[in-house]
Amino acid sequence: MKKQITCVVIEPGCISCGTCAVVCPAVFEVRGVSSVKQGADIVANAEAVAQAAEMCPVSVIKLISTSVEQCNE
Numbered sequence: 001m002k003k004q005i006t007c008v009v010i011e012p013g014c015i016s017c018g019t020c021a022v023v024c025p026a027v028f029e030v031r032g033v034s035s036v037k038q039g040a041d042i043v044a045n046a047e048a049v050a051q052a053a054e055m056c057p058v059s060v061i062k063l064i065s066t067s068v069e070q071c072n073e
């Protein structure tokens with residue numbers, strides 16, 4: 001089964017630069033610190049999510065790839 005990004009975790013340390021919300025506004029919002037929007041379609045936005053994680057200056061966006069579509073945060 002093909003693995004895909006199904007979960008995004010933002011670890012402590014976000015410096016609120018706003019990059020992730022610019023790169024992938026469908027998934028990230030920055031209010032104080034970055035968070036994942038409720039109900040965001042991570043699978044559909046996987047490419048932009050991965051790009052945001054790559055561009056985060058403090059590397060606090062962690063991507064979890066699984067073969068299931070359930071994300072139990």
Ligand code: SF4
Pocket residue numbers: 010013014015016017018019020021030033034052055056057058059060061
């Ligand atoms: S790109 Fe990283 S540091 Fe910038 S707002 Fe997003 S999570 Fe925070």
